[in-house]
Amino acid sequence: MLNGEKKIARPLRWAMIGGGRLSQVGYKHRTGALRDNTAFQLVAGAFDIDPERGRDFGVNIGVKEDRCYSDYKTMFTEEKKREDGIEVVSIATPNGTHYEICKAALEADLHVICEKPLFFTSDEVLEIKKLAEEKGKIVGVTYGFSGNQMLLQMRAMIEKGDIGEIRMVELQYTHGFNATDEADKYSAAQKWRVDPKIAGSSFVLGDLSTHTYYMSQLIMPNMKISKLLCDRQSFIESRAPLEDNAYVLMHYENGAVGRLWTSSVNAGCMDGHRIRIVGSKASLEWWDSKPGELSYEIQGQPAQTLIRAMPYLDESCNADERLGALHVEGLSDSWANIYLKFAIAIDAKNRGDQEALDYLVYPDINAGLEGVRWIENCVRSADQGSTWVDFEYEQKTQLV
Template structure:
């Protein structure tokens, strides 16, 4: 069980770009990063308005001299300090992720980036190559994958409890964008603007979360081809608010993915069901404490978080005793713990540790970008099968 003790001798000196006043995602990043004292927030360029950003930074305890007007100035000034930043968080609108992540890597910094990494597969491949060249860690915040029962599901697949995998059903289908929410919400406005959000709205915004959850639980399943159909149900919306994807995997398994913002009545709607030749498992992130385990011909079993019968790999992500409700902050904190371990191992040159250690990496982020691009290609060509 994790007791919140430090895992590093010295915390990683960390800065944020974006995530300022009024940013829900910025608050989640800070809570997760600072929970175990493995990161120390020492600087930031928190807002496009320098004065507002400086005022916000001071209010959360950052030295006013290290609250910068923009990220370029921050990189330049922090590089001059002996105690300068070692890692940076990119919590800005989608259209800025590529240039900021690239600049951070070129400045020799580790990066934690909101998804998507960028818009185009070629850009994602460039960032992946640059991270390797600079020997820096790039983490992508697929924030739901730090839940304990997701790790249990991964281990059950790995150990063969389900047998050969036949079907993977993924969905992230909520009803929060069932009307033109972008008319009254700045956060939703940029998400539906192709100039800022890129070629996709709902596939990029939530579909990639569902995809990575499937990739994490079933890492040996490689996509061979896909077919996508996407819709704009809300009148006047420029990008899709609903999409269905069919997936062929290289070993013969099949997959489905439903991404939606118009699933009326659904608060969140992120679920995954993995069906093997011997058994199936199902996880719903609105009930994160439970993992449903079903063996043909036997009573269905509901496994509970924090119990002794779970695999050790799952119990390692336990932050509170069984029976208490695990939440998003615990999941994100588990991911930030993994980011810290990966950055520390990278700085020490411990390639053996990194070889078998999972975290949502630059490669995973690049796969999300590729997935969105392939879905758009398929849908725009009339919902045809495309090679992956």
């Protein structure tokens, strides 16, 4: 169980790029990173594309005015001159900026925590992976939902064989907030999401399903997709060629099959993620609307609901517990768990402790790479007329 005591020698000097006053995701980063003041300290930032608003915001949340920068390049240059300069930076800007900012951060000898989808192409990720290795730095990816400990419970139960051989995988991440084109007109965050130059080659496949795909890989690390078929469409025509809805059928190397539905036009839906894994003996199902519960259904027996923080859960699950039984946890705790693991990873990397890194389960650059490959393969299938394609692990792609 976590109680905020330090896991690393001292908190890391941390900065943010983006994540300012009007950003959707910035506060989630801060609730995660600053949950325990033993992991990160927010000491600098280039919080906004509008320098004045960014400075005003930074000062408002307690960052010294002279360390609220007008842009990330100035921040890297100025912070490098300081003895107490930043050590790690989080990138919470729109997708199309991630690659160039990440590269500049590594070149400035900083560890990086970056939003998903990591970059536009897997070639870009491979290039940055090489640079990070040369620099001895961590690149973490904020799959924010994946810090929920019940996912580790699913992983442990599958590993122990509690559900038998996996046969079917059912994944869903949908909402209905874009059922009309209203937000496309007034929301800056929605406008860039349907602009291929900024969002990349997909809308909901990248924006939503990269989370769910990573979570499925976290739960079932040995399950690799052999081929998939993706059908994507834009119910709001102005979003084309980017999709606001997609279905993906998957074949896994072990003979299992799966399907994923991702959508931002699932009118009225407020549930978000659903992950159901069906094995030869039993099934496990988790919904993020009830993040502390896991449904365990053994064929021929009454269904069970496993509840967070109980002693019957796996050690790996309860290790990420924060509040204890009877008290509600949720998405902020998931972000805090992920950020704590980023801090532990950065500390281990700084100390050259490869063994600690090998044991740590967290979304690293390989998880970012998998997410980008997932998008590439889905888009390739969809754009060939929704045909089955081999899931390619190394490929070059072109953006739309």
